[in-house]
Amino acid sequence: MDPLHAPFDPVTLAIPFFVLAIILEIALARFxxxxxxxxxxDTMASLAMGLGSNVAGLITGGLAFAATVWVWKHRAFDIPMTAVWAWVAIFFLEDLTYYWFHRLSHERRFWWAAHVNHHSSQHYNLSTALRQTWTGGVAATWALWLPLAFLGFPPAMLAIQKGISLVYQFWIHTEAIRRMPRWFEAVFNTPSHHRVHHARNPRYLDSNYAGILIVWDKLFGTFQPELDEETPRYGIVKNLNNFNILRVAFHEWAGIAKDLAGARSPREVVGYLFGAPGWSPDGSRDTSATLKAQWEAEQAKRDAPDVAA
Structure with missing residues (x-):
């Protein structure tokens, strides 16, 4: 097997399934x-974002591939693509890498700008899975996978496993499936877990970053189950209410540029770029942390026993 070029692309092979699944979900919902x-x-915006993401990938993918190949050529170990243990290892290591990439993409504004478009739909259906970034390559999120190439995993293996992860994550973007069996929910990312991730309810913000295995969220303290008493509300904290593709793709980058133009110190520049989404010098804007804190304070006040005057 060629260690540099994958013999197949899981995402390309899955495209017909994606299309048929979306059509089937629409038909079943109609009845x-x-x-x-x-x-x-909204659906057309998601499909357009998916198409644009593929085009952007062709433009920026060469740099990511060249960097991966260069790092792999300076690898610490030789890992054969034909070894079963190697595929088992890359399954877990790539999924762990995805968890941290996904978490970083929510917790730091620079990378949130490249990821926010995926969360901008106020609907949650299979077409939402295709609402992908146009600027992930520019934000260099691919660099997080370079340590795996340094360990010795061939670029072709990385490409295949990353593709498998993306294909897996397609089916979890649905409200049609309420719960999977308990054992499955305990180990794997599911529609229920991922609905929480796409929700803008304060209770649900910044949780369930999993790709395939939900165990990482449980291990690192970011797991939040979907609760029957609280239905997820989808979208972002301040919804766009706009289907303009350019606005969907670039609105957060435009917001960063505006903030940087008004920055008054190096501290503000760093904060606007790499602080939490919503960071401001005076703390006047909402972040996930402040929204959660406000919600928790309201809950505590509501749950506190009445004190007689």
Whole structure:
């Protein structure tokens, strides 16, 4: 097997399945056989973002591939693509890498700018899975996978496993599946877990970053189960209410540029770039942390026993 060029691309092979699954979900929802909400303009925006992401990948993918090959050529170990243990190892290591990439993409504004478009839909259906970034390559999120190449995993293995992860994550973008069996929910990322991740309810913010295995969230303290008493509300904290593709793709980058233009110190420059989304010098803007804190304070006040005057 060629260690540099993957013999197949899981995502490309899965495209017909993606299309058929979306059509099936729409049809079943039309007959009220499953729960699914589609809005034509929203769905078209998601599909356009997916197409644009593929085009952007062709433009920026060369740099990521060249960097991966260069690092692999200076690898610490020789890991054969034909070894079963190597595929088992890369499954877990790539999924762990994805967890930290995903968490970074929510917790630091520079990388959130490249990821926020995926969360900008106020609907949650299979087409939402295709609402992918145009600027991830520019934000260099691919660099997080370079240590795996340094360990000795061939670029072709990395490409295949990353593709498998993306294909897996397609089916969890749905409200049609309420819960999977308990053992499955305990180990794997599921529609229920990922609905929480896409929710803008304060209780649900910044949780469930998993790719395939939900165990990473449980291990690192970011797991939040979906609660029957609190239905997820989808979108971002301040929804765009706009289907303009350029705005969907670049609105957070534009916000960063505006903030940097008004920055008054190096500290503010760093904060606007790499602080939490919503960071401001005076703390006047909401972040996930402040929204959660406000919600927790309101909950504590609501749950406190009445004290007689």
């Amino acid at each position: 009220k056989a499953v729960k699914a909400h589609y809005e034509t303009r």
